[in-house]
Amino acid sequence: METQNKLSRREKTNLILRYLRGCIGFFTVALLCACLGMVFNALTPQIIKITVDSVLGTAETELPQFLQRWFSVEQLRGEPLTALWVAAGAVLAVAALRGLCTYGQRVNLSKGSETFVKNIRDALYRHIQYLSFDWHTAHATGDIIQRCTSDVDVIRNFVCNQLVEVFRTVFLIVLYMSIMFSMNLKLSCIAALFIPIVGLSSGVFYKKISSRFQIADEAEGALTTCAQENLTGVRVVRAFGRERYEVDRFNARNNRFSQLWIKLGRLLSVYWASGTFLTCLQVMTIILAGTVETVRGNMTLGAFLAFITYNEALSWPVRSLGRVLSDMSKAGVSIDRVGYILKAEEESDAPGAEEKPLEGDIVFDHVTFGYGGQPVLKDVSFTIPQGKTFAVLGGTGSGKSTMVHLLDRLYDLKEGEGRITIGGTDLRQIQRKALRKQIGLVLQEPFLFSQTIQENIAATHPDATEEELRRMTQIACVDEAITEFSDGYNTLVGERGVTLSGGQKQRIAIARMLLQKAPVMIFDDSLSAVDAETDTKIRAALRENVAGATVILISHRVTTLMQADCILVLDDGKVADIGSHSELISRPGIYRDIYDIQMSSDDRRLIEEGGNG
Numbered sequence: 001m002e003t004q005n006k007l008s009r010r011e012k013t014n015l016i017l018r019y020l021r022g023c024i025g026f027f028t029v030a031l032l033c034a035c036l037g038m039v040f041n042a043l044t045p046q047i048i049k050i051t052v053d054s055v056l057g058t059a060e061t062e063l064p065q066f067l068q069r070w071f072s073v074e075q076l077r078g079e080p081l082t083a084l085w086v087a088a089g090a091v092l093a094v095a096a097l098r099g100l101c102t103y104g105q106r107v108n109l110s111k112g113s114e115t116f117v118k119n120i121r122d123a124l125y126r127h128i129q130y131l132s133f134d135w136h137t138a139h140a141t142g143d144i145i146q147r148c149t150s151d152v153d154v155i156r157n158f159v160c161n162q163l164v165e166v167f168r169t170v171f172l173i174v175l176y177m178s179i180m181f182s183m184n185l186k187l188s189c190i191a192a193l194f195i196p197i198v199g200l201s202s203g204v205f206y207k208k209i210s211s212r213f214q215i216a217d218e219a220e221g222a223l224t225t226c227a228q229e230n231l232t233g234v235r236v237v238r239a240f241g242r243e244r245y246e247v248d249r250f251n252a253r254n255n256r257f258s259q260l261w262i263k264l265g266r267l268l269s270v271y272w273a274s275g276t277f278l279t280c281l282q283v284m285t286i287i288l289a290g291t292v293e294t295v296r297g298n299m300t301l302g303a304f305l306a307f308i309t310y311n312e313a314l315s316w317p318v319r320s321l322g323r324v325l326s327d328m329s330k331a332g333v334s335i336d337r338v339g340y341i342l343k344a345e346e347e348s349d350a351p352g353a354e355e356k357p358l359e360g361d362i363v364f365d366h367v368t369f370g371y372g373g374q375p376v377l378k379d380v381s382f383t384i385p386q387g388k389t390f391a392v393l394g395g396t397g398s399g400k401s402t403m404v405h406l407l408d409r410l411y412d413l414k415e416g417e418g419r420i421t422i423g424g425t426d427l428r429q430i431q432r433k434a435l436r437k438q439i440g441l442v443l444q445e446p447f448l449f450s451q452t453i454q455e456n457i458a459a460t461h462p463d464a465t466e467e468e469l470r471r472m473t474q475i476a477c478v479d480e481a482i483t484e485f486s487d488g489y490n491t492l493v494g495e496r497g498v499t500l501s502g503g504q505k506q507r508i509a510i511a512r513m514l515l516q517k518a519p520v521m522i523f524d525d526s527l528s529a530v531d532a533e534t535d536t537k538i539r540a541a542l543r544e545n546v547a548g549a550t551v552i553l554i555s556h557r558v559t560t561l562m563q564a565d566c567i568l569v570l571d572d573g574k575v576a577d578i579g580s581h582s583e584l585i586s587r588p589g590i591y592r593d594i595y596d597i598q599m600s601s602d603d604r605r606l607i608e609e610g611g612n613g
Contacts, residue, residue: 016159023116031168034101035171040097042175043090045309049305112160113159128148133410140222142221152338158328162328169321183303184307187289187299190286201274209264209329216257220257226249282315350429361423364403365421366419375573376397380570384550407420409436440521441513443526453489457469457473460516469489473511510526521550522554532557539563558598562595564580565580567580577589
């Protein structure tokens with residue numbers, strides 16, 4: 001997934017401000033504590049200056065008013081040991097105050113940053129839940145996860161650390177340069193001269209590295225996707241002995257990712273090396289010029305030492321400001337990538353869409369639909385009577401599952417592609433949430449959550465009683481299999497149901513759907529992993545227990561479909577035939593050909609038993 005339509009500066013700012021709600025107070029207090037801490041930090045060089053010039057030397061100065069209550073400069077000058085103890089105590093007191101400010105800064109910064117990142121994660125997760133099925137199929141899961149984790153962390157680091165550092169550095173420059181200019185104009189001008197030079201070099205570097213950070217981030221997304229696919233499909237990898245292939249594929253992507261970061265590392269090395277040279281050049285220039293000023297008597301030794309201390313204190317923040325500016329490029333890319341998800345359009349209902357019960361016949365009226373310009377359904381028309389069992393038979397790619405997706409509004413028909421109605425109402429005039437609550441769906445490859453079996457079954461009806469839940473598992477012919485587990489219904493299901501067999505997963509999914517008690521039930525080849533005998537038992541149980549519901553059966557197995565009231569045969573996205581089982585086998589066609597191929601004496605016996613059940 002590539003970042004598309006980069007956000008403007010205003011959009012980026014609005015995105016950050018939107019999720020700063022509820023935590024701006026924390027950041028404000030953190031900044032105030034940081035600024036107050038720098039004020040206390042600026043007092044230490046002044047203590048050194050007074051001690052060297054006025055206590056150890058003879059320069060005239062006055063202590064702050066509150067200190068004069070206990071001693072004066074003249075008193076300290078006559079008692080050098082006491083003067084040193086007072087200076088040390090003053091430095092420790094200032095350090096203690098600065099420590100309190102640092103504590104307040106860190107605590108509030110932590111609260112603010114965690115609130116901020118929680119707001120983003122909550123918004124992302126909620127937004128992703130309401131994005132269209134089409135959007136999800138078009139984007140790799142690994143890349144989506146990477147954007148919601150790594151990129152969110154980059155944004156958090158930028159807003160909560162780097163952006164705060166920018167404000168802190170600007171305040172530090174203003175404060176220290178003000179003090180330095182009050183001490184010596186010439187040296188201050190020399191120190192100030194280097195600040196725009198460092199800033200300009202950082203700006204040039206920022207522009208150069210921005211695009212490379214984006215490429216590296218996208219490579220990380222591809223790497224995450226590769227790992228996620230391998231872990232999800234671990235059984236397929238083992239079954240086909242693809243371990244070596246998967247290792248080579250991961251190594252290729254990992255090598256590209258590593259090479260991109262090595263190139264970025266080279267650029268960063270050039271930047272830091274040049275920054276070190278500029279910093280050393282500035283310090284050397286200040287020391288040389290300051291020595292000359294001190295020798296000429298334009299400043300005292302204590303003032304010179306204090307000035308050097310201020311200059312040293314400025315060198316790292318100014319230099320780190322360049323690092324922050326360079327990291328802004330990475331943050332900008334991450335904001336684009338997260339913003340791409342947040343800007344994706346959520347599913348929405350048409351104006352005037354109603355929340356109404358599904359009553360009446362389901363009608364496909366000249367439906368044409370495809371993916372990426374390739375048609376799958378071609379002018380398909382048929383009617384599913386309410387309360388009847390309707391079956392669909394067709395080869396792979398004939399459009400069976402696409403019909404289900406359209407009926408559940410995972411995809412919407414566009415103008416000119418026909419329409420689907422229930423009880424005469426166009427599906428687009430029914431709210432999606434209401435529609436999906438009333439359509440039960442079991443897929444060929446059902447998804448089970450990493451929870452207990454009971455929690456998986458109760459997902460569609462959390463308030464169901466244990467008796468209701470057991471009844472549905474009995475209809476799905478899975479109750480006996482569940483009770484054989486040592487923990488029964490409290491057995492934990494592995495990720496994606498990996499601890500269960502294919503047939504067990506399908507039957508648990510059927511029980512979950514039956515508990516929904518939906519008026520429309522769809523079985524999309526959901527009995528493919530069970531044996532013919534169990535298939536027959538489940539169908540017999542369904543006929544007895546879902547009376548009144550509209551049932552849609554999709555399967556490649558004729559024995560699963562033949563008891564249906566009506567059978568639709570699809571071929572290459574078109575309606576090849578439609579009718580009851582007796583009607584379809586009475587005339588030449590695809591259905592009779594499949595019937596003749598699949599039938600055996602055992603199948604006929606099971607059919608008779610299922611028909612009598």
